[in-house]
Amino acid sequence: MTDISTPQVKPDFMRFVRSNIRDYALLLSLLAIMVFFQFNTHGTLFRPVNMTNILLQNSYIVVMALGMLLVIVAGHIDLSVGSVSGFIGALAAVLMTGTSPNPDLFTIPKFDFVTASIICLGVGAAIGAIQGYFIAYYKIPAFIVTLAGMLIFKGLALSVLGGASVGPLPATFQLLSTGFLTDVFDVQLLGAPFNLLALLIGTLITAALIYFNFKERRSQLQHGLAEEPEAIFYGRNLLIAVALIGFSFIMGQYKGLPNVLIVMFALIALFVFITTRTTFGRRIYAMGGNEKAAKLSGVNTERLTFWIFTIMGALAALGGLIFAARLNVATPKAGAGFELEVIAACFIGGAAVTGGVGKIVGAVIGAFIIGVMNNGMSIMGIGIDWQFVIKGAVLLFAVFLDVKFKNRG
Amino acid sequence: MQPILEMRGITKTFPGVNALSDVDINVRPAEILAVVGENGAGKSTLMKVLSGVYPHGTYSGGIYYEGVERKFNKISDSEDLGIIIIHQELALVPLLSIAENIFLGHEPAKLGVINWFEAFARTKELLKKVGLNEHPNTLITNLGTGKQQLVEIAKALNKKVKLLILDEPTSSLNETDSNALLALLMEFREQGISSIMISHKLNEISKVADRITVLRDGMTVDTLDCHAEKISEDRIIKAMVGRELTDRFPPRNAKIGEPIFEVKNWSCYHPLHADRQMIKNVDLHVKRGEVVGIAGLMGAGRTELAMSIFGRSYGQKISGNILINGKPVDVSTIPKAMDAGLAYATEDRKTYGLVLIDHIKHNITLANLDGVAKYSVVDDLVELAVANKYRRDLGIRCSSVFQTTVNLSGGNQQKVVLSKWLFSGPDVLILDEPTRGIDVGAKYEIYGIINQLAEAGKAVIVISSEMAELLGVADRIYVMNEGKFVAEMPAKEASQEKIMRAIMKSWGKAND
Numbered sequence: 001m002t003d004i005s006t007p008q009v010k011p012d013f014m015r016f017v018r019s020n021i022r023d024y025a026l027l028l029s030l031l032a033i034m035v036f037f038q039f040n041t042h043g044t045l046f047r048p049v050n051m052t053n054i055l056l057q058n059s060y061i062v063v064m065a066l067g068m069l070l071v072i073v074a075g076h077i078d079l080s081v082g083s084v085s086g087f088i089g090a091l092a093a094v095l096m097t098g099t100s101p102n103p104d105l106f107t108i109p110k111f112d113f114v115t116a117s118i119i120c121l122g123v124g125a126a127i128g129a130i131q132g133y134f135i136a137y138y139k140i141p142a143f144i145v146t147l148a149g150m151l152i153f154k155g156l157a158l159s160v161l162g163g164a165s166v167g168p169l170p171a172t173f174q175l176l177s178t179g180f181l182t183d184v185f186d187v188q189l190l191g192a193p194f195n196l197l198a199l200l201i202g203t204l205i206t207a208a209l210i211y212f213n214f215k216e217r218r219s220q221l222q223h224g225l226a227e228e229p230e231a232i233f234y235g236r237n238l239l240i241a242v243a244l245i246g247f248s249f250i251m252g253q254y255k256g257l258p259n260v261l262i263v264m265f266a267l268i269a270l271f272v273f274i275t276t277r278t279t280f281g282r283r284i285y286a287m288g289g290n291e292k293a294a295k296l297s298g299v300n301t302e303r304l305t306f307w308i309f310t311i312m313g314a315l316a317a318l319g320g321l322i323f324a325a326r327l328n329v330a331t332p333k334a335g336a337g338f339e340l341e342v343i344a345a346c347f348i349g350g351a352a353v354t355g356g357v358g359k360i361v362g363a364v365i366g367a368f369i370i371g372v373m374n375n376g377m378s379i380m381g382i383g384i385d386w387q388f389v390i391k392g393a394v395l396l397f398a399v400f401l402d403v404k405f406k407n408r409g
Numbered sequence: 410m411q412p413i414l415e416m417r418g419i420t421k422t423f424p425g426v427n428a429l430s431d432v433d434i435n436v437r438p439a440e441i442l443a444v445v446g447e448n449g450a451g452k453s454t455l456m457k458v459l460s461g462v463y464p465h466g467t468y469s470g471g472i473y474y475e476g477v478e479r480k481f482n483k484i485s486d487s488e489d490l491g492i493i494i495i496h497q498e499l500a501l502v503p504l505l506s507i508a509e510n511i512f513l514g515h516e517p518a519k520l521g522v523i524n525w526f527e528a529f530a531r532t533k534e535l536l537k538k539v540g541l542n543e544h545p546n547t548l549i550t551n552l553g554t555g556k557q558q559l560v561e562i563a564k565a566l567n568k569k570v571k572l573l574i575l576d577e578p579t580s581s582l583n584e585t586d587s588n589a590l591l592a593l594l595m596e597f598r599e600q601g602i603s604s605i606m607i608s609h610k611l612n613e614i615s616k617v618a619d620r621i622t623v624l625r626d627g628m629t630v631d632t633l634d635c636h637a638e639k640i641s642e643d644r645i646i647k648a649m650v651g652r653e654l655t656d657r658f659p660p661r662n663a664k665i666g667e668p669i670f671e672v673k674n675w676s677c678y679h680p681l682h683a684d685r686q687m688i689k690n691v692d693l694h695v696k697r698g699e700v701v702g703i704a705g706l707m708g709a710g711r712t713e714l715a716m717s718i719f720g721r722s723y724g725q726k727i728s729g730n731i732l733i734n735g736k737p738v739d740v741s742t743i744p745k746a747m748d749a750g751l752a753y754a755t756e757d758r759k760t761y762g763l764v765l766i767d768h769i770k771h772n773i774t775l776a777n778l779d780g781v782a783k784y785s786v787v788d789d790l791v792e793l794a795v796a797n798k799y800r801r802d803l804g805i806r807c808s809s810v811f812q813t814t815v816n817l818s819g820g821n822q823q824k825v826v827l828s829k830w831l832f833s834g835p836d837v838l839i840l841d842e843p844t845r846g847i848d849v850g851a852k853y854e855i856y857g858i859i860n861q862l863a864e865a866g867k868a869v870i871v872i873s874s875e876m877a878e879l880l881g882v883a884d885r886i887y888v889m890n891e892g893k894f895v896a897e898m899p900a901k902e903a904s905q906e907k908i909m910r911a912i913m914k915s916w917g918k919a920n921d
Contacts, residue, residue, distance in 0.1 A: 223790065279778040279782050285764075285767065286764050286767065290765065292760060292761045293760075293762055294764065296755060296762075297829065298743050298776050298833070
């Protein structure tokens, strides 16, 4: 075995595209799917009210996918998130309305929505912590522990609600899902009211993103690290600008930016930061890539696993709150099947079943691919039966491409 | 007499390594042939060629069995002709019964329905033949290692064995079980079954073998006839290790200081079998600037010793004391061991050393992420500078530190593992087989790194199966066998023969 030393890599257009093809393919698929449905729904998809709807419908999936990505990168799975979010939604409704499932035995005081929400997030984190404890310290496979959790919390949700729907919820709480950032301007566009604040915020975020991209690019160039060809770098930034500003322009034509969008963006930014910049994130990838090597390198893999599931629990709770606020009622069936969409989002987004691979942005795009498909197929009038079949096929196809790319090396 | 098996001119190469070159062996009918040689001499590879694990065409040379040239493409080809190999790690399914294991894959069945009566009846017969008094329904997991070995042999008999190959059959057996097994081999010889026995235990070999073939560095060195003359153990040892010291070592001038690392009365038990003591009251010390070698055969307990010390990552019921600079330290978890100044570079870098799907930079900083982070946020540029520094210092050959470690050669992978541990800033480094599977040039560089570490005042422990390597790189050598230190010698006074003799003399004594 001799050491083969390859020459210093020069930025090379095709080489770079090839090695990053997964990321581009994902983004292009989302665009292609959107264009496809825009065409097949006779222009309904990109309508401001529909775009807003897609966002609201998928916000809780995206929020949960953030945690699920950590779980999957760590080499685990969490099947319980749907049941947990349903249970937390039920708990929130019971606390906010003061409804006892069995009024003869005990009563429940009515909490204000802030206190109730904090309690709910805490309970969610505690649920995640308990599941994480069994997975991390007793080495029970996550599949089993969270399958048990799925059953347990499905049952508890039923029990807390006493088998019936509980609602309506306080109007202030509903704003989490149905509220929009109030416009401070009074502008008309083509005779209709236009939310200038949305466009302004969108432009500001775009400017900030591009500023940081250029800053990083400069530092990369200084240290001879810039792998990305210049054309792709500028093209990528242009695309970001067009997409974000265009998006906020569309949102501005309806009611502006939903509150939940702000929550979602903040969380996405936080999780991108955690996974790419912190030692915590780095250790998750190392553990998922080779748990034995990570452990022998001093990574406390048990504690890490415990925290990952705790975070997942809190995010599942947040997802449950958003969903309950959106429906304005907690039903016993809430949360059913969420886990499947959340897990599918991560895998479509490029996470590896074996752990160690996956990106937050990928999972978010994966969630929106599913969301746009749900929305588009519903508008087209495709039955729920075939929607499942098509979504299943897309998931299999995405992972199939992954495996094929990997095997080709 | 026509030999039952002849292997002529067998040559087998792996990328960059000649595992076997032009090996000849032959086995006569009703004979026990012992095959001996150091770790890596090519014994196991030869047996894999014979049994068809490496199919015909992946090696050169010919296999002649019962007078006909054979081209085995898979294991079942050789098994069908009565060549049965029993591996060191037993291939039994622990939660199935004796009968189920014996007939696994060969169940007596009609239309897929197993006739258990027949299976039980035949199992009873076979167990009687090997002298094992157990019910066919007993689960394998409830049997001791010695009895499991006998089940393997019964399984072989069931396949109408004519040539039985045993790879280190007694390595995990106690004295009584070993003797019973050897007696069984001699009984088979009476019945006309030939055996090839791979073993390190020269006393056992001289008890049962008719002839001894010695392998060294993938070549047949000698075949000794035990009936023609009395073969002394020294003679075998000479043949096994009589290699010229062709490996080159960089010069070193040791400046040895006071002891900085001491292990006292260290013991540990097997992680699954609580009654099997793997490490037996080991005492060890390393001085500042000293390189200490631990020699021993495969399975001597060297890795187990190192890993049980390094944050109890191996074994259970661990007892003993660790002192660093004369003060007792707590090494009960890996982070604590690292805080105390320990580092352990594993022998198996792909399984335990590297995150193969990740790149060099991330692997180097993994053991000391806080060293490149502020408030838990990694500083990319600092990290990059660290990675590039080690790339330069250790001469890691790669296109950039963003290259995935899976694509590196063995030597460069080892350098990444070493970089990771150097960056964690240890005082005591335990290097387990640091040059396994890497080429001569990279070996020389690794020896140079070891020297630099010692000169920088660190204590270095090198575990190696290559005795020549220890003689060249260490100042002092401990010899380990069966979980015990059986000898200690300054490298200047040591020789390969001396080490091997210390091991051979110690067999069985550790159990007293």
